[in-house]
Amino acid sequence: MSxxxxxxxxxxxxxxxxxxxxEARATLAQxxxxxxxxxxxxxxxxxxxxxMSHPQDAVQRxxxxxxxxxxxxxxxxxxxxxxEARFYLVPKxxx
Amino acid sequence: MLNxxxxxxxxxxxxxxISSVELTCEFLKRIKALNPNYNAxxxxxxxxxxxxxxxxxxxxxxxDAHPLTGIPIAQKDIFCTKGxxxxxxxxxxxxxxxxxxxxxxxxxxxxxxxxxxxTNMDEFAMxxxxxxxxxxxxxxxxxxxTVPGGSSGGSACAVAARMAPAAxxxxxxxxxRQPAALCGVSGIKPTYGLVSRYGMIAFASSLDQGGPxxxxxxxxxxxxxxxxxxxxxxxxxxxxxKEDYTHDLGKPLDGLRxxxxxxxxxxxxxxxxxxxxxxAITEYRKLGAKTVEISLPNTKLSIPVYYVLAPAExxxxxxxxxxxxxxxxxxxxxxxxxxxxKSRAQGFGAEVKRRILIGTYVLSHxxxxxxxxxxxxxxxxxxxxxxxAFKQCDIIMGPTSPTTAFSLGEKSNDPLRMxxxxxxxxxxxxxxxxxxSIPAGFGNEGKPVGLHxxxxxxxxxxMLNVAYQYQQVMDWHAxxxxxx
Numbered sequence: 001m002s003x004x005x006x007x008x009x010x011x012x013x014x015x016x017x018x019x020x021x022x023e024a025r026a027t028l029a030q031x032x033x034x035x036x037x038x039x040x041x042x043x044x045x046x047x048x049x050x051x052m053s054h055p056q057d058a059v060q061r062x063x064x065x066x067x068x069x070x071x072x073x074x075x076x077x078x079x080x081x082x083x084e085a086r087f088y089l090v091p092k093x094x095x
Numbered sequence: 096m097l098n099x100x101x102x103x104x105x106x107x108x109x110x111x112x113i114s115s116v117e118l119t120c121e122f123l124k125r126i127k128a129l130n131p132n133y134n135a136x137x138x139x140x141x142x143x144x145x146x147x148x149x150x151x152x153x154x155x156x157x158x159d160a161h162p163l164t165g166i167p168i169a170q171k172d173i174f175c176t177k178g179x180x181x182x183x184x185x186x187x188x189x190x191x192x193x194x195x196x197x198x199x200x201x202x203x204x205x206x207x208x209x210x211x212x213x214t215n216m217d218e219f220a221m222x223x224x225x226x227x228x229x230x231x232x233x234x235x236x237x238x239x240x241t242v243p244g245g246s247s248g249g250s251a252c253a254v255a256a257r258m259a260p261a262a263x264x265x266x267x268x269x270x271x272r273q274p275a276a277l278c279g280v281s282g283i284k285p286t287y288g289l290v291s292r293y294g295m296i297a298f299a300s301s302l303d304q305g306g307p308x309x310x311x312x313x314x315x316x317x318x319x320x321x322x323x324x325x326x327x328x329x330x331x332x333x334x335x336x337k338e339d340y341t342h343d344l345g346k347p348l349d350g351l352r353x354x355x356x357x358x359x360x361x362x363x364x365x366x367x368x369x370x371x372x373x374x375a376i377t378e379y380r381k382l383g384a385k386t387v388e389i390s391l392p393n394t395k396l397s398i399p400v401y402y403v404l405a406p407a408e409x410x411x412x413x414x415x416x417x418x419x420x421x422x423x424x425x426x427x428x429x430x431x432x433x434x435x436x437k438s439r440a441q442g443f444g445a446e447v448k449r450r451i452l453i454g455t456y457v458l459s460h461x462x463x464x465x466x467x468x469x470x471x472x473x474x475x476x477x478x479x480x481x482x483x484a485f486k487q488c489d490i491i492m493g494p495t496s497p498t499t500a501f502s503l504g505e506k507s508n509d510p511l512r513m514x515x516x517x518x519x520x521x522x523x524x525x526x527x528x529x530x531x532s533i534p535a536g537f538g539n540e541g542k543p544v545g546l547h548x549x550x551x552x553x554x555x556x557x558m559l560n561v562a563y564q565y566q567q568v569m570d571w572h573a574x575x576x577x578x579x
Contacts, residue, residue: 003456007456008452011452011455011459012452014459015410015414015439015455016417016435016436016439017436017439017440017443017448017451018433018436018437019440027449030449030510030511031449031453033511034449034453034511034514037398037402037514038399038402038403038457038466040396040399041396041399041400041403041466041469041473042469044396044473044476046469046473046476049472049473049475050472051468051472051474051475052471052472052474052475052478053301054287054288054331055286055287055288055478055526055527055528055552056287056288056333056552058331060330061327061330063327075194076194076420076421078194079190079191079192079194079421080420080421081419081421081422081424082424088419088420090431090434091428091429091430091431091433091434092430093430
């Protein structure tokens with residue numbers, strides 16, 4: 001598998017990270033090196049193996065469906081970039 | 096006092112030989128003198144530290160003290176700390192005053208420990224040299240032209256240079272053990288699930304685990320006693336009975352079976368590291384242990400598997416940094432999408448962006464099974480290697496890092512070479528096993544070497560005793576660098 005410059009730009013867009021042309025080229029060179037390492041994984045037949053997501057194979061706990069959070073919007077919004085009347089402000093998205 | 100153990104400091108406090116305020120002032124003074132050279136701390140807040148010290152003195156006076164009440168602890172800047180700047184080493188959080196405490200911080204607050212400052216780290220814990228920090232690299236106190244390791248480099252440096260009696264760290268692929276090794280201090284990453292990840296800024300959730308860095312195994316045990324505990328707010332913490340991690344200290348090592356993986360004693364390990372590790376193992380034989388050769392056949396797959404899983408989880412975790420609710424927002428943008436793209440492009444450093452891009456790619460449509468699922472399957476194979484190995488031995492030993500501390504700038508432009516410096520530590524995180532590093536002497540140019548000790552699940556108390564016994568007969572851990 002080989003990565004292309006378009007792949008880098010597509011992925012950067014998916015990740016919402018602006019990359020310039022030069023940066024994309026430099027990134028391509030580095031990612032190509034890293035993926036050549038990652039490709040070693042493909043040599044192993046894993047068809048009979050179950051994926052592992054938690055070392056103890058623990059399952060998600062359930063809890064009672066009750067409200068546990070208190071309203072702390074003043075505290076949380078005091079560190080927000082832009083807030084008005086309890087709302088987080090962002091550039092207009094609907095015309 | 097700088098070289099005193101936590102137990103000794105605790106006794107001084109209990110006997111009113113010294114107050115927590117005096118102790119805290121002593122360490123703050125040392126930080127102010129040394130930190131300009133070492134850059135181990137991002138934030139010092141004298142007022143808040145002293146308020147905690149005064150509170151600790153009141154607890155001690157009331158006769159209600161815990162062994163760590165009043166002791167100054169350096170906190171890695173990955174732990175959210177209410178009212179403190181909590182940056183995670185990133186420009187993205189360079190304005191983030193945390194509105195809440197991490198579970199680990201709550202534990203320290205509850206027993207009246209003093210937060211002596213927030214330590215420098217690789218940005219979002221992604222790095223092995225501390226050079227990716229937005230706040231500049233930390234210097235290794237044994238040789239300031241070299242790196243302290245990472246990502247918990249600030250914590251390891253702070254303990255090595257005696258700017259704090261003990262510190263917290265986090266370990267996703269070696270971030271407690273590798274800097275502990277390179278700075279000549281002790282550190283342990285517990286079994287995955289023992290320490291709460293609540294408020295510990297997430298990098299790779301299935302691998303991240305908090306743990307202590309300190310001067311000795313006995314100190315690590317006291318720190319673990321505070322840090323470990325179930326937290327309903329972290330769905331991956333385990334519900335287990337509270338354990339006293341000091342309970343095994345002092346047991347003889349007669350008959351202990353030490354497994355030496357043949358895959359770890361290879362040419363990638365430098366000669367000076369090999370000599371120190373072999374000398375340490377010889378010492379263990381004198382203590383009554385015997386060694387058995389074991390095999391961890393899938394060792395070579397650890398790095399490729401890690402560099403799929405960790406970036407994949409990071410790309411998901413770091414999607415929360417959008418410049419809307421907290422953190423950095425770009426000053427100029429045209430629309431919402433542009434605001435996201437510019438805030439993230441400007442707020443994240445190069446290594447973090449690189450890992451987000453790798454992660455986004457391996458999780459993108461059409462690649463998920465070939466990369467992420469394949470990596471999770473191989474992860475099971477790597478874990479099974481250890482389960483098999485522990486049928487033949489009680490504990491596994493080897494080098495923590497293939498080399499001693501490397502020069503600042505030596506690997507920072509070559510991510511692939513940097514990644515290989517975690518070759519010995521990563522498999523432990525993938526398997527979820529506990530791992531620790533203790534000082535095992537010095538290599539060339541007087542640089543510290545770390546001995547890596549891997550235990551079976553939940554065997555922290557035993558591992559700490561294995562380290563403790565060595566530290567009774569050897570004094571590498573008690574040596575400190577010449578600080579200036």
